[in-house]
Amino acid sequence: MKLIIAIIKPFKLEEVRDALAASGVQGMTISEVRGFGRQKGQTEIYRGAEYTTSFVPKVRIELVVPEGQAAAAVEAIQSTASTGTIGDGKIFVLDVAQAIRIRTGELNDDAI
Amino acid sequence: MSLNTRTGKYLGWGGAAALLLLLLPNAALAQEAAAAAPTPNKGDTAWMMTSTVLVLLMILPGLALFYGGLARTKNMLSVMTQVGAAAALAMLVWVGWGYTMAFGDGGNAVIAGFGKAFLKGVTPDSTVATFSDGVVIPEYVFICFQMTFAAITLALVLGSVVERIKFAAVLVFGVVWLTIVYFPIAHMVWAGNGLFYTWEPAALDFAGGTVVHINSGVSALVACLILGKRIGYPREPMPPHSLVMTGIGTGLLWVGWFGFNAGSALEANGSAALAMINTFAATAAAGLAWMLAEKITGRKPSALGFCSGIIAGLVAITPAAGNSGPLGAIVLGAVAGIICYFAVSFLKPRLGYDDALDTFGIHGIGGIVGALGTGVVYAASLGGPSGEDYDMGGQLVVQALTVGTTIIWAAVGTAIAIFVAKLLTGLRVKEEVEREGLDLGEHGERAYNH
Numbered sequence: 018m019k020l021i022i023a024i025i026k027p028f029k030l031e032e033v034r035d036a037l038a039a040s041g042v043q044g045m046t047i048s049e050v051r052g053f054g055r056q057k058g059q060t061e062i063y064r065g066a067e068y069t070t071s072f073v074p075k076v077r078i079e080l081v082v083p084e085g086q087a088a089a090a091v092e093a094i095q096s097t098a099s100t101g102t103i104g105d106g107k108i109f110v111l112d113v114a115q116a117i118r119i120r121t122g123e124l125n126d127d128a129i
Numbered sequence: 130m131s132l133n134t135r136t137g138k139y140l141g142w143g144g145a146a147a148l149l150l151l152l153l154p155n156a157a158l159a160q161e162a163a164a165a166a167p168t169p170n171k172g173d174t175a176w177m178m179t180s181t182v183l184v185l186l187m188i189l190p191g192l193a194l195f196y197g198g199l200a201r202t203k204n205m206l207s208v209m210t211q212v213g214a215a216a217a218l219a220m221l222v223w224v225g226w227g228y229t230m231a232f233g234d235g236g237n238a239v240i241a242g243f244g245k246a247f248l249k250g251v252t253p254d255s256t257v258a259t260f261s262d263g264v265v266i267p268e269y270v271f272i273c274f275q276m277t278f279a280a281i282t283l284a285l286v287l288g289s290v291v292e293r294i295k296f297a298a299v300l301v302f303g304v305v306w307l308t309i310v311y312f313p314i315a316h317m318v319w320a321g322n323g324l325f326y327t328w329e330p331a332a333l334d335f336a337g338g339t340v341v342h343i344n345s346g347v348s349a350l351v352a353c354l355i356l357g358k359r360i361g362y363p364r365e366p367m368p369p370h371s372l373v374m375t376g377i378g379t380g381l382l383w384v385g386w387f388g389f390n391a392g393s394a395l396e397a398n399g400s401a402a403l404a405m406i407n408t409f410a411a412t413a414a415a416g417l418a419w420m421l422a423e424k425i426t427g428r429k430p431s432a433l434g435f436c437s438g439i440i441a442g443l444v445a446i447t448p449a450a451g452n453s454g455p456l457g458a459i460v461l462g463a464v465a466g467i468i469c470y471f472a473v474s475f476l477k478p479r480l481g482y483d484d485a486l487d488t489f490g491i492h493g494i495g496g497i498v499g500a501l502g503t504g505v506v507y508a509a510s511l512g513g514p515s516g517e518d519y520d521m522g523g524q525l526v527v528q529a530l531t532v533g534t535t536i537i538w539a540a541v542g543t544a545i546a547i548f549v550a551k552l553l554t555g556l557r558v559k560e561e562v563e564r565e566g567l568d569l570g571e572h573g574e575r576a577y578n579h
Contacts, residue, residue, distance in 0.1 A: 061368060063433055064487060065474040068366040 019087040045080035056104030176397035183388025184277035195378025203566025205576035216280035230312035259395035288488035289349035310542035336393035338448025346493020358483035390450035404450035411462030415442025418466035441469035445499035454512025
């Protein structure tokens, strides 16, 4: 099993979700996060006060897939989340030792 | 009783006869006595009751939302509570000794007599004269109308000291400040025997540019200088937590301001109508002018800039509301919008004081622009309601003297009031309360639980 963590631009979320669902992914968890990479923050001005926000809003997607599905899922995210500009985000793939479905106690591939 | 005369009116509408009235301060009183006890007109009375609650709308929820939105999330409730409690306190103090100090019978050029303490002797049949011969309104209505002015002025001052001043300190400061600063200045500007009113020519202040705006702005500046900066200012980002609320507050302030300005005619008449059109025109010009100034200085035309310009325009037109033609009002509003923009965007950062919500930058600076500008736009040659023989130079000298006296009075009085509050309450919250937010530390609540 593989854990895929993708940090993407927030407005790409629905597109990525649809592409992942089409590739056979059964579920995912998302959270709203902030961070920085090569993309610079924005400048905000309130009357005399000027602030540069160094953290940019992103969406973080986490999903666990069986070994054989990982490549297709990564490809789905990479192709739909890309706009070709800086700040498109990153995808990380990690090995997962165990997965358990809480309701039934099923393990690993049966649990995801 | 001889309540004030917001001078402009007499000069504007009465022509030569009114000029004579000005020269004889007691003429109005004498005429009133000669006429057989006039009865209040129901239309005037209804309009003044409406105006009074419109000014209350400016405070709650208008100013509370305007200021609250500019504060940080952790201080939202403390700002709303300070504004609300200060206004409530001012209402009680006004009934107690405020009204009599400002508008009671007798007294001197600085305060009136104490005969009407706790509204002694006022009945539903009591009336006060307005600006037209033989026209009166119930005294209780006048008391309430003026009460809301005292309430909003104290609430305005707090804009510079929020996010760090103790709630208890606000209350102590409020009682002292109203007593030694607000009531005397209101008396000096508006009472028949008040200092600025008896000058020749009398100072022009239609709806309280001096009493409310220069006064609150200068007091706010002095208060925040003594109190000190917020922890982290200006290093840490302190952006407004909700410009949506500030926008809603701006709208409520503008709507309420028609009670403030047009209500200051004390009658439902042509003078109130002039104040009304000017409160539209000057304000609209100022909101757009502020954003234009942003654009010209290389920034984006901003929502907060629009809101700030609106307030600057309202402040500037306050003394000129019934003392200007609509075109003069547009120019005055635009000038105020631009000058206040530079004051809060460049002057404040350069000087480094922490006037948290820019009470001085908008009410103080805008009030001074308005007070001096009133002397200009009043001229008949510029579309104003003055007589033909208007002496602009002489009027401007009086306007400047009024501004100068108010600045000094407000500054000294505020310093005293703040030191009294410091002595009794410690003035400033503990560092951990300031970091955690005054909502939790001072009131035991959070604004948003989600």
